[in-house]
Amino acid sequence: MNINQSGWRPGTPVAADEAIAYPTATGNRALMLEEPLIFEIGTDQTSGVDLPEPDADAPNRLGSFARTKPTGLPGLSEPETVRHYTRLSRQNYAIDLGLFPLGSCTMKHNPRLNEKVARMPGFADVHPLQPTDTVQGALEVIDQLSHWLIALTGMSAVAMSPKAGAHGELCGILCIRAALEARGDPRSVVLVPESAHGTNPATAAFAGYEVEGIPADSDGRVDLAALKNRLGPDVAGVMITNPNTCGLFERDMKTISEAVHAAGGLVYCDGANFNAIMGRVRPGDLGIDAMHINLHKTFSTPHGGGGPGSGPVVLSEALAPFAPLPFVTKHADGSMHLVEEENAGAEFPDSFGRMTAFHGQMGMFTRALTYILSHGADGLRQASGDAVLNANYVLRSLDDVLDAPFGAAGPCMHEALFGDDGFADGLSTLDFSKGLIDEGFHPMTMYFPLVVHGAMLVEPTETESKGALDQFVMAMRSLARRARDGDETLKTAPHHAPRARLDEALAARKPTLTWSEPGG
Ligand SMILES: *Cc1c(COP(=O)(O)O)cnc(C)c1O
Numbered sequence: 326m327n328i329n330q331s332g333w334r335p336g337t338p339v340a341a342d343e344a345i346a347y348p349t350a351t352g353n354r355a356l357m358l359e360e361p362l363i364f365e366i367g368t369d370q371t372s373g374v375d376l377p378e379p380d381a382d383a384p385n386r387l388g389s390f391a392r393t394k395p396t397g398l399p400g401l402s403e404p405e406t407v408r409h410y411t412r413l414s415r416q417n418y419a420i421d422l423g424l425f426p427l428g429s430c431t432m433k434h435n436p437r438l439n440e441k442v443a444r445m446p447g448f449a450d451v452h453p454l455q456p457t458d459t460v461q462g463a464l465e466v467i468d469q470l471s472h473w474l475i476a477l478t479g480m481s482a483v484a485m486s487p488k489a490g491a492h493g494e495l496c497g498i499l500c501i502r503a504a505l506e507a508r509g510d511p512r513s514v515v516l517v518p519e520s521a522h523g524t525n526p527a528t529a530a531f532a533g534y535e536v537e538g539i540p541a542d543s544d545g546r547v548d549l550a551a552l553k554n555r556l557g558p559d560v561a562g563v564m565i566t567n568p569n570t571c572g573l574f575e576r577d578m579k580t581i582s583e584a585v586h587a588a589g590g591l592v593y594c595d596g597a598n599f600n601a602i603m604g605r606v607r608p609g610d611l612g613i614d615a616m617h618i619n620l621h622k623t624f625s626t627p628h629g630g631g632g633p634g635s636g637p638v639v640l641s642e643a644l645a646p647f648a649p650l651p652f653v654t655k656h657a658d659g660s661m662h663l664v665e666e667e668n669a670g671a672e673f674p675d676s677f678g679r680m681t682a683f684h685g686q687m688g689m690f691t692r693a694l695t696y697i698l699s700h701g702a703d704g705l706r707q708a709s710g711d712a713v714l715n716a717n718y719v720l721r722s723l724d725d726v727l728d729a730p731f732g733a734a735g736p737c738m739h740e741a742l743f744g745d746d747g748f749a750d751g752l753s754t755l756d757f758s759k760g761l762i763d764e765g766f767h768p769m770t771m772y773f774p775l776v777v778h779g780a781m782l783v784e785p786t787e788t789e790s791k792g793a794l795d796q797f798v799m800a801m802r803s804l805a806r807r808a809r810d811g812d813e814t815l816k817t818a819p820h821h822a823p824r825a826r827l828d829e830a831l832a833a834r835k836p837t838l839t840w841s842e843p844g845g
Pocket of ligand 1 (some may be wrong): 492524595597598619636
Protein backbone atom coordinates (compact mmCIF):
# COMPACT_ATOMS: atom_id res chain seq x y z
CA MET A 326 0.00 0.00 0.00
CA ASN A 327 0.95 3.60 -0.50
CA ILE A 328 2.37 5.25 2.56
CA ASN A 329 0.04 8.23 2.20
CA GLN A 330 -3.00 6.02 2.60
CA SER A 331 -1.99 5.34 6.16
CA GLY A 332 -2.60 8.91 7.19
CA TRP A 333 0.99 10.12 7.14
CA ARG A 334 1.18 13.84 6.85
CA PRO A 335 4.09 16.17 6.28
CA GLY A 336 6.17 16.83 9.36
CA THR A 337 4.70 19.04 12.02
CA PRO A 338 6.29 22.48 12.10
CA VAL A 339 9.28 22.62 14.42
CA ALA A 340 10.31 25.49 16.64
CA ALA A 341 13.74 25.71 15.06
CA ASP A 342 12.18 26.46 11.67
CA GLU A 343 12.20 30.16 12.44
CA ALA A 344 15.93 30.00 12.61
CA ILE A 345 16.32 27.89 9.49
CA ALA A 346 17.13 29.78 6.34
CA TYR A 347 15.83 27.06 4.03
CA PRO A 348 12.64 25.48 5.39
CA THR A 349 11.51 22.30 3.63
CA ALA A 350 7.96 21.34 2.73
CA THR A 351 8.18 18.07 4.67
CA GLY A 352 9.91 19.39 7.74
CA ASN A 353 12.71 16.90 7.00
CA ARG A 354 16.27 18.20 7.10
CA ALA A 355 18.18 16.46 4.37
CA LEU A 356 18.49 12.88 5.59
CA MET A 357 17.27 13.73 9.08
CA LEU A 358 13.64 12.67 8.88
CA GLU A 359 10.70 13.90 10.85
CA GLU A 360 8.71 11.08 12.38
CA PRO A 361 5.20 11.38 13.83
CA LEU A 362 3.92 9.14 16.61
CA ILE A 363 2.96 5.64 15.55
CA PHE A 364 -0.65 6.46 16.50
CA GLU A 365 -0.59 9.37 14.08
CA ILE A 366 0.54 7.25 11.14
CA GLY A 367 -1.28 4.00 11.90
CA THR A 368 -4.89 3.26 11.05
CA ASP A 369 -7.29 0.49 11.98
CA GLN A 370 -7.64 -0.30 8.26
CA THR A 371 -4.07 -1.50 7.89
CA SER A 372 -2.31 -4.59 9.13
CA GLY A 373 1.14 -6.07 8.73
CA VAL A 374 -0.31 -9.57 8.30
CA ASP A 375 -2.94 -11.10 6.03
CA LEU A 376 -5.58 -13.02 7.92
CA PRO A 377 -8.61 -14.67 6.36
CA GLU A 378 -11.95 -13.08 7.21
CA PRO A 379 -13.49 -15.01 10.10
CA ASP A 380 -16.32 -17.32 9.09
CA ALA A 381 -19.42 -15.50 10.27
CA ASP A 382 -21.27 -18.82 10.75
CA ALA A 383 -18.56 -20.51 12.81
CA PRO A 384 -19.47 -21.01 16.46
CA ASN A 385 -18.09 -18.25 18.65
CA ARG A 386 -16.19 -19.79 21.51
CA LEU A 387 -15.14 -16.45 23.04
CA GLY A 388 -18.50 -15.78 24.65
CA SER A 389 -18.46 -12.56 26.63
CA PHE A 390 -14.75 -12.12 25.90
CA ALA A 391 -15.41 -11.41 22.22
CA ARG A 392 -14.24 -7.96 21.16
CA THR A 393 -17.01 -5.46 20.51
CA LYS A 394 -14.92 -2.56 19.21
CA PRO A 395 -11.51 -2.03 17.60
CA THR A 396 -8.47 -2.37 19.85
CA GLY A 397 -7.36 1.20 19.22
CA LEU A 398 -3.87 0.01 18.30
CA PRO A 399 -2.27 1.61 15.24
CA GLY A 400 -2.10 -0.66 12.19
CA LEU A 401 0.83 -0.39 9.79
CA SER A 402 2.34 -2.51 7.06
CA GLU A 403 5.59 -4.28 7.82
CA PRO A 404 7.80 -1.81 5.89
CA GLU A 405 6.05 1.14 7.54
CA THR A 406 6.65 -0.39 10.93
CA VAL A 407 10.31 -1.05 10.16
CA ARG A 408 10.77 2.50 8.91
CA HIS A 409 9.04 4.02 11.90
CA TYR A 410 11.32 2.37 14.42
CA THR A 411 14.43 2.75 12.30
CA ARG A 412 13.78 6.48 11.95
CA LEU A 413 13.26 6.81 15.67
CA SER A 414 16.46 4.87 16.35
CA ARG A 415 18.39 7.37 14.22
CA GLN A 416 17.17 10.26 16.36
CA ASN A 417 19.07 9.04 19.39
CA TYR A 418 22.54 10.24 20.23
CA ALA A 419 24.58 7.32 21.46
CA ILE A 420 28.04 6.38 22.62
CA ASP A 421 28.44 4.43 19.38
CA LEU A 422 27.87 7.64 17.38
CA GLY A 423 30.19 10.08 19.05
CA LEU A 424 31.82 11.47 22.17
CA PHE A 425 29.40 11.61 25.09
CA PRO A 426 31.01 14.04 27.53
CA LEU A 427 28.50 13.63 30.39
CA GLY A 428 30.41 14.07 33.63
CA SER A 429 29.50 11.86 36.59
CA CYS A 430 28.06 9.26 34.21
CA THR A 431 31.09 7.57 32.63
CA MET A 432 29.62 6.91 29.20
CA LYS A 433 32.31 4.73 27.74
CA HIS A 434 32.62 2.34 24.86
CA ASN A 435 31.21 -1.10 25.61
CA PRO A 436 33.47 -3.70 24.03
CA ARG A 437 31.54 -6.04 21.74
CA LEU A 438 33.34 -8.96 23.36
CA ASN A 439 31.34 -8.28 26.55
CA GLU A 440 28.12 -8.45 24.57
CA LYS A 441 29.10 -11.70 22.89
CA VAL A 442 29.85 -13.37 26.20
CA ALA A 443 26.71 -12.02 27.89
CA ARG A 444 24.63 -13.58 25.12
CA MET A 445 26.07 -17.08 25.52
CA PRO A 446 23.06 -19.30 26.29
CA GLY A 447 24.57 -20.64 29.51
CA PHE A 448 24.53 -17.08 30.88
CA ALA A 449 21.67 -15.47 28.99
CA ASP A 450 19.09 -18.22 29.37
CA VAL A 451 19.44 -19.14 33.03
CA HIS A 452 16.62 -18.55 35.48
CA PRO A 453 17.20 -17.35 39.05
CA LEU A 454 15.03 -20.16 40.42
CA GLN A 455 16.96 -22.95 38.66
CA PRO A 456 18.51 -25.50 41.03
CA THR A 457 22.04 -24.35 41.82
CA ASP A 458 23.58 -27.56 40.50
CA THR A 459 22.36 -26.53 37.00
CA VAL A 460 23.91 -23.04 37.13
CA GLN A 461 27.34 -23.73 38.59
CA GLY A 462 29.05 -21.74 35.83
CA ALA A 463 26.89 -18.66 36.36
CA LEU A 464 27.52 -18.77 40.11
CA GLU A 465 31.23 -19.12 39.43
CA VAL A 466 31.10 -15.94 37.35
CA ILE A 467 29.60 -14.11 40.34
CA ASP A 468 32.27 -15.60 42.60
CA GLN A 469 35.19 -14.74 40.30
CA LEU A 470 33.93 -11.21 39.83
CA SER A 471 33.60 -10.88 43.63
CA HIS A 472 37.25 -11.87 44.01
CA TRP A 473 38.37 -9.27 41.50
CA LEU A 474 36.31 -6.54 43.17
CA ILE A 475 37.70 -7.45 46.59
CA ALA A 476 41.27 -7.58 45.26
CA LEU A 477 40.93 -4.24 43.43
CA THR A 478 39.49 -2.47 46.48
CA GLY A 479 41.42 -4.19 49.29
CA MET A 480 38.21 -4.90 51.20
CA SER A 481 36.95 -8.01 53.05
CA ALA A 482 33.68 -8.89 51.35
CA VAL A 483 31.30 -7.79 48.63
CA ALA A 484 27.52 -7.74 48.35
CA MET A 485 26.76 -8.40 44.70
CA SER A 486 22.99 -8.02 44.57
CA PRO A 487 22.41 -4.21 44.51
CA LYS A 488 21.18 -3.19 41.10
CA ALA A 489 22.61 0.30 40.69
CA GLY A 490 24.90 2.82 42.35
CA ALA A 491 22.17 4.41 44.46
CA HIS A 492 20.87 0.96 45.40
CA GLY A 493 24.40 0.05 46.51
CA GLU A 494 24.53 3.18 48.64
CA LEU A 495 21.37 2.05 50.38
CA CYS A 496 22.89 -1.39 50.91
CA GLY A 497 26.03 0.13 52.46
CA ILE A 498 24.09 2.46 54.73
CA LEU A 499 21.84 -0.40 55.85
CA CYS A 500 24.98 -2.40 56.71
CA ILE A 501 26.22 0.57 58.75
CA ARG A 502 22.88 0.86 60.50
CA ALA A 503 22.82 -2.86 61.26
CA ALA A 504 26.37 -2.72 62.68
CA LEU A 505 25.54 0.24 64.92
CA GLU A 506 22.33 -1.38 66.12
CA ALA A 507 24.16 -4.65 66.82
CA ARG A 508 26.51 -2.62 68.99
CA GLY A 509 23.55 -1.11 70.84
CA ASP A 510 24.52 2.34 69.65
CA PRO A 511 22.06 3.48 67.00
CA ARG A 512 22.91 6.98 65.87
CA SER A 513 20.82 9.55 64.01
CA VAL A 514 22.99 11.73 61.75
CA VAL A 515 24.88 11.10 58.51
CA LEU A 516 27.31 13.77 57.35
CA VAL A 517 27.46 14.44 53.63
CA PRO A 518 29.95 16.90 52.15
CA GLU A 519 28.92 19.36 49.45
CA SER A 520 31.25 17.64 47.01
CA ALA A 521 29.23 14.40 47.30
CA HIS A 522 26.93 13.07 44.62
CA GLY A 523 23.25 13.97 45.03
CA THR A 524 22.27 10.37 45.61
CA ASN A 525 24.31 10.32 48.86
CA PRO A 526 22.08 12.62 50.94
CA ALA A 527 19.01 11.04 49.32
CA THR A 528 20.20 7.58 50.42
CA ALA A 529 20.92 8.65 53.99
CA ALA A 530 17.51 10.32 54.25
CA PHE A 531 15.80 7.27 52.73
CA ALA A 532 17.46 5.07 55.37
CA GLY A 533 15.96 7.30 58.05
CA TYR A 534 18.98 9.43 58.97
CA GLU A 535 19.12 13.17 59.42
CA VAL A 536 21.46 14.53 56.79
CA GLU A 537 23.88 17.33 57.61
CA GLY A 538 26.03 19.04 55.00
CA ILE A 539 29.75 19.68 55.34
CA PRO A 540 31.10 22.56 53.26
CA ALA A 541 33.74 22.24 50.56
CA ASP A 542 37.00 24.15 50.92
CA SER A 543 38.35 26.51 48.26
CA ASP A 544 40.11 23.53 46.64
CA GLY A 545 36.76 21.79 45.98
CA ARG A 546 37.43 19.15 48.63
CA VAL A 547 35.88 18.31 52.00
CA ASP A 548 36.56 20.98 54.63
CA LEU A 549 38.44 18.73 57.04
CA ALA A 550 38.22 21.06 60.05
CA ALA A 551 34.46 21.49 59.62
CA LEU A 552 34.01 17.73 59.36
CA LYS A 553 36.11 17.00 62.46
CA ASN A 554 34.22 19.68 64.39
CA ARG A 555 30.88 18.08 63.68
CA LEU A 556 31.82 14.51 64.67
CA GLY A 557 30.21 13.26 67.88
CA PRO A 558 28.19 10.49 69.50
CA ASP A 559 25.12 11.19 67.31
CA VAL A 560 27.01 10.76 64.01
CA ALA A 561 26.46 7.33 62.45
CA GLY A 562 28.89 8.00 59.68
CA VAL A 563 29.91 10.02 56.65
CA MET A 564 29.23 9.52 52.95
CA ILE A 565 32.08 10.78 50.85
CA THR A 566 32.32 10.60 47.08
CA ASN A 567 35.91 9.88 46.06
CA PRO A 568 37.02 10.97 43.53
CA ASN A 569 34.40 13.63 44.24
CA THR A 570 31.93 15.31 41.93
CA CYS A 571 34.36 18.17 41.25
CA GLY A 572 36.53 15.50 39.62
CA LEU A 573 39.06 15.72 42.46
CA PHE A 574 40.64 13.12 44.70
CA GLU A 575 39.84 13.60 48.39
CA ARG A 576 43.42 13.60 49.63
CA ASP A 577 42.45 13.62 53.30
CA MET A 578 40.45 10.41 53.04
CA LYS A 579 42.64 8.46 55.46
CA THR A 580 42.61 11.25 58.05
CA ILE A 581 38.85 11.54 57.65
CA SER A 582 38.35 7.78 58.17
CA GLU A 583 40.53 7.81 61.28
CA ALA A 584 38.63 10.75 62.75
CA VAL A 585 35.23 9.19 61.99
CA HIS A 586 36.27 5.84 63.48
CA ALA A 587 37.68 7.54 66.58
CA ALA A 588 34.27 9.18 67.06
CA GLY A 589 32.53 5.79 66.75
CA GLY A 590 31.13 6.31 63.26
CA LEU A 591 31.58 4.41 60.01
CA VAL A 592 32.77 5.56 56.59
CA TYR A 593 30.76 5.15 53.40
CA CYS A 594 32.56 5.96 50.18
CA ASP A 595 30.67 6.56 46.97
CA GLY A 596 32.88 4.63 44.56
CA ALA A 597 30.99 5.38 41.35
CA ASN A 598 34.12 7.15 40.14
CA PHE A 599 36.38 4.18 40.82
CA ASN A 600 37.32 4.19 37.14
CA ALA A 601 39.70 7.06 37.95
CA ILE A 602 41.69 5.20 40.62
CA MET A 603 41.27 1.52 39.75
CA GLY A 604 44.58 -0.34 39.97
CA ARG A 605 46.22 2.57 41.79
CA VAL A 606 44.46 3.11 45.12
CA ARG A 607 42.70 0.52 47.26
CA PRO A 608 39.82 2.07 49.24
CA GLY A 609 40.43 -0.54 51.95
CA ASP A 610 43.80 1.11 52.61
CA LEU A 611 42.02 4.42 53.19
CA GLY A 612 39.93 3.12 56.08
CA ILE A 613 36.65 2.86 54.17
CA ASP A 614 33.94 0.56 55.58
CA ALA A 615 31.59 0.34 52.62
CA MET A 616 31.77 1.45 49.00
CA HIS A 617 29.63 0.74 45.98
CA ILE A 618 31.15 0.18 42.58
CA ASN A 619 29.15 1.04 39.48
CA LEU A 620 29.91 -1.90 37.19
CA HIS A 621 28.08 0.06 34.49
CA LYS A 622 30.59 2.88 34.72
CA THR A 623 33.94 1.44 35.77
CA PHE A 624 33.65 -1.90 33.99
CA SER A 625 31.98 -0.66 30.82
CA THR A 626 28.58 -2.31 30.95
CA PRO A 627 26.00 -0.30 28.98
CA HIS A 628 23.68 2.03 30.90
CA GLY A 629 21.98 4.36 28.49
CA GLY A 630 18.42 5.44 29.22
CA GLY A 631 18.51 4.61 32.90
CA GLY A 632 19.44 0.99 33.02
CA PRO A 633 20.30 -1.68 33.66
CA GLY A 634 22.97 -0.97 36.25
CA SER A 635 24.79 -2.96 38.85
CA GLY A 636 26.16 -1.61 42.11
CA PRO A 637 28.07 -4.24 44.15
CA VAL A 638 29.14 -2.99 47.58
CA VAL A 639 32.54 -3.88 49.00
CA LEU A 640 32.63 -4.09 52.79
CA SER A 641 35.26 -3.87 55.53
CA GLU A 642 35.74 -6.61 58.10
CA ALA A 643 33.53 -4.62 60.50
CA LEU A 644 30.59 -4.60 58.09
CA ALA A 645 31.00 -7.93 56.28
CA PRO A 646 28.82 -9.92 58.76
CA PHE A 647 25.86 -7.65 57.99
CA ALA A 648 25.92 -8.12 54.21
CA PRO A 649 22.57 -8.84 52.56
CA LEU A 650 21.47 -12.26 51.32
CA PRO A 651 21.78 -14.07 49.03
CA PHE A 652 25.48 -14.53 48.39
CA VAL A 653 27.61 -17.10 46.66
CA THR A 654 30.05 -19.37 48.49
CA LYS A 655 32.47 -21.92 47.13
CA HIS A 656 32.90 -25.16 49.05
CA ALA A 657 36.20 -27.00 49.43
CA ASP A 658 35.25 -29.44 46.66
CA GLY A 659 34.90 -26.52 44.23
CA SER A 660 31.09 -26.56 44.10
CA MET A 661 29.20 -23.27 44.20
CA HIS A 662 26.39 -22.61 46.67
CA LEU A 663 23.97 -19.82 47.43
CA VAL A 664 23.50 -18.67 50.99
CA GLU A 665 19.82 -17.78 51.39
CA GLU A 666 17.50 -17.23 54.35
CA GLU A 667 16.79 -20.93 54.74
CA ASN A 668 20.44 -21.98 54.93
CA ALA A 669 22.17 -18.89 56.39
CA GLY A 670 21.59 -20.31 59.85
CA ALA A 671 24.18 -20.05 62.57
CA GLU A 672 27.04 -19.30 60.19
CA PHE A 673 25.65 -15.94 58.99
CA PRO A 674 23.20 -14.76 61.67
CA ASP A 675 23.71 -11.01 61.24
CA SER A 676 22.71 -10.33 57.62
CA PHE A 677 20.43 -7.30 57.52
CA GLY A 678 18.10 -8.96 55.02
CA ARG A 679 17.66 -8.77 51.28
CA MET A 680 18.04 -5.97 48.73
CA THR A 681 16.42 -7.67 45.75
CA ALA A 682 14.38 -10.72 44.91
CA PHE A 683 17.31 -12.64 43.41
CA HIS A 684 21.06 -12.41 43.01
CA GLY A 685 21.60 -9.18 41.07
CA GLN A 686 22.19 -8.29 37.42
CA MET A 687 23.63 -11.43 35.82
CA GLY A 688 24.14 -9.76 32.43
CA MET A 689 26.16 -6.99 34.03
CA PHE A 690 28.26 -9.50 35.98
CA THR A 691 29.20 -11.38 32.82
CA ARG A 692 30.06 -8.16 30.99
CA ALA A 693 32.12 -6.78 33.89
CA LEU A 694 34.06 -10.01 34.36
CA THR A 695 34.73 -10.15 30.61
CA TYR A 696 36.01 -6.58 30.73
CA ILE A 697 38.24 -7.36 33.70
CA LEU A 698 39.66 -10.60 32.28
CA SER A 699 40.25 -9.12 28.84
CA HIS A 700 42.10 -6.14 30.35
CA GLY A 701 44.02 -7.94 33.08
CA ALA A 702 45.48 -6.14 36.07
CA ASP A 703 47.83 -4.03 33.94
CA GLY A 704 45.05 -3.12 31.50
CA LEU A 705 42.73 -1.95 34.27
CA ARG A 706 45.50 0.20 35.69
CA GLN A 707 46.10 1.67 32.26
CA ALA A 708 42.37 2.37 31.77
CA SER A 709 42.23 4.51 34.92
CA GLY A 710 45.45 6.27 33.94
CA ASP A 711 44.19 7.02 30.44
CA ALA A 712 40.83 8.27 31.78
CA VAL A 713 42.66 10.75 34.00
CA LEU A 714 45.06 11.72 31.22
CA ASN A 715 42.17 12.42 28.82
CA ALA A 716 40.31 14.55 31.37
CA ASN A 717 43.44 16.57 32.07
CA TYR A 718 44.02 17.00 28.34
CA VAL A 719 40.53 18.52 28.09
CA LEU A 720 41.08 20.65 31.21
CA ARG A 721 44.38 22.11 29.99
CA SER A 722 43.16 22.55 26.42
CA LEU A 723 40.32 24.76 27.61
CA ASP A 724 41.40 26.49 30.83
CA ASP A 725 42.60 29.60 28.93
CA VAL A 726 39.15 30.18 27.41
CA LEU A 727 36.82 28.72 30.07
CA ASP A 728 36.79 29.35 33.80
CA ALA A 729 38.27 26.26 35.53
CA PRO A 730 37.52 26.97 39.20
CA PHE A 731 39.79 24.27 40.61
CA GLY A 732 42.23 24.19 37.71
CA ALA A 733 44.90 25.98 39.71
CA ALA A 734 44.69 23.35 42.47
CA GLY A 735 46.46 20.81 40.26
CA PRO A 736 45.44 18.00 37.94
CA CYS A 737 41.90 16.65 37.96
CA MET A 738 40.91 13.01 38.06
CA HIS A 739 38.53 11.54 35.46
CA GLU A 740 36.48 14.67 34.78
CA ALA A 741 37.16 18.33 34.09
CA LEU A 742 35.00 21.00 35.70
CA PHE A 743 34.30 24.43 34.24
CA GLY A 744 32.09 27.35 35.29
CA ASP A 745 30.33 30.18 33.44
CA ASP A 746 32.51 32.99 34.83
CA GLY A 747 33.51 35.19 31.89
CA PHE A 748 30.45 34.56 29.73
CA ALA A 749 28.90 37.77 28.36
CA ASP A 750 25.84 39.04 30.23
CA GLY A 751 22.71 37.16 29.25
CA LEU A 752 24.50 34.04 28.03
CA SER A 753 24.35 30.93 30.16
CA THR A 754 25.66 27.41 30.46
CA LEU A 755 22.37 26.27 28.94
CA ASP A 756 23.02 28.39 25.81
CA PHE A 757 26.54 27.00 25.60
CA SER A 758 25.26 23.43 25.83
CA LYS A 759 22.64 24.01 23.16
CA GLY A 760 25.43 25.31 20.93
CA LEU A 761 27.29 22.07 21.52
CA ILE A 762 24.34 20.18 20.01
CA ASP A 763 24.76 22.20 16.80
CA GLU A 764 28.40 21.10 16.79
CA GLY A 765 27.30 17.44 16.87
CA PHE A 766 28.02 16.60 20.49
CA HIS A 767 25.78 15.53 23.31
CA PRO A 768 26.09 18.28 25.94
CA MET A 769 28.21 17.76 29.03
CA THR A 770 26.63 17.54 32.49
CA MET A 771 25.32 21.01 33.32
CA TYR A 772 24.67 22.87 36.57
CA PHE A 773 26.21 20.03 38.57
CA PRO A 774 28.02 19.98 40.95
CA LEU A 775 26.21 22.82 42.71
CA VAL A 776 29.39 24.26 44.23
CA VAL A 777 30.34 25.84 40.88
CA HIS A 778 28.21 28.51 39.21
CA GLY A 779 26.90 27.39 35.83
CA ALA A 780 28.91 24.18 36.15
CA MET A 781 29.94 22.20 33.08
CA LEU A 782 31.31 18.77 33.97
CA VAL A 783 33.14 16.95 31.19
CA GLU A 784 34.15 13.28 31.39
CA PRO A 785 35.75 12.05 28.18
CA THR A 786 36.75 8.57 29.52
CA GLU A 787 39.79 6.58 28.41
CA THR A 788 38.17 5.24 25.27
CA GLU A 789 38.33 8.54 23.34
CA SER A 790 41.26 8.99 20.98
CA LYS A 791 43.34 12.17 20.81
CA GLY A 792 41.70 12.91 17.47
CA ALA A 793 38.22 12.76 18.99
CA LEU A 794 39.29 14.91 21.94
CA ASP A 795 40.85 17.50 19.62
CA GLN A 796 37.64 17.82 17.65
CA PHE A 797 35.65 18.23 20.87
CA VAL A 798 38.14 20.79 22.18
CA MET A 799 37.89 22.72 18.91
CA ALA A 800 34.08 22.89 19.26
CA MET A 801 34.34 23.88 22.93
CA ARG A 802 36.89 26.63 22.19
CA SER A 803 34.68 28.05 19.46
CA LEU A 804 31.67 28.08 21.80
CA ALA A 805 33.72 29.62 24.63
CA ARG A 806 34.73 32.45 22.31
CA ARG A 807 31.11 33.00 21.25
CA ALA A 808 29.92 32.96 24.87
CA ARG A 809 32.57 35.51 25.90
CA ASP A 810 31.86 37.72 22.88
CA GLY A 811 28.13 37.73 23.61
CA ASP A 812 27.11 36.01 20.37
CA GLU A 813 23.31 36.35 20.54
CA THR A 814 22.71 33.45 18.15
CA LEU A 815 23.69 31.11 20.99
CA LYS A 816 20.50 32.11 22.77
CA THR A 817 18.38 30.38 20.16
CA ALA A 818 20.67 27.42 19.55
CA PRO A 819 20.45 24.67 18.49
CA HIS A 820 19.78 25.83 14.95
CA HIS A 821 20.47 22.54 13.20
CA ALA A 822 18.60 20.12 15.47
CA PRO A 823 15.06 18.94 14.63
CA ARG A 824 13.84 20.51 17.88
CA ALA A 825 15.26 23.59 19.55
CA ARG A 826 14.27 24.72 23.03
CA LEU A 827 11.89 22.30 24.64
CA ASP A 828 10.32 23.01 28.00
CA GLU A 829 12.38 20.37 29.74
CA ALA A 830 11.03 21.15 33.21
CA LEU A 831 7.45 20.75 32.01
CA ALA A 832 8.35 17.54 30.18
CA ALA A 833 9.88 16.13 33.36
CA ARG A 834 7.15 17.31 35.71
CA LYS A 835 4.14 16.65 33.51
CA PRO A 836 5.15 14.02 31.00
CA THR A 837 2.50 13.08 28.46
CA LEU A 838 2.86 9.34 28.41
CA THR A 839 -0.28 8.28 26.57
CA TRP A 840 -1.70 9.28 23.24
CA SER A 841 -5.26 10.42 22.89
CA GLU A 842 -7.16 11.03 19.69
CA PRO A 843 -7.01 14.74 18.82
CA GLY A 844 -10.27 16.24 19.99
CA GLY A 845 -11.22 12.84 21.46
C1 LIG B 1 26.31 7.59 38.83
C2 LIG B 1 26.62 7.94 40.22
C3 LIG B 1 25.80 7.49 41.28
C4 LIG B 1 24.50 6.76 41.07
O1 LIG B 1 24.62 5.57 40.37
P1 LIG B 1 23.32 4.92 39.68
O2 LIG B 1 23.80 3.62 39.14
O3 LIG B 1 22.89 5.88 38.63
O4 LIG B 1 22.28 4.76 40.74
C5 LIG B 1 26.19 7.79 42.56
N1 LIG B 1 27.30 8.50 42.80
C6 LIG B 1 28.10 8.96 41.82
C7 LIG B 1 29.34 9.75 42.15
C8 LIG B 1 27.78 8.70 40.50
O5 LIG B 1 28.58 9.16 39.53
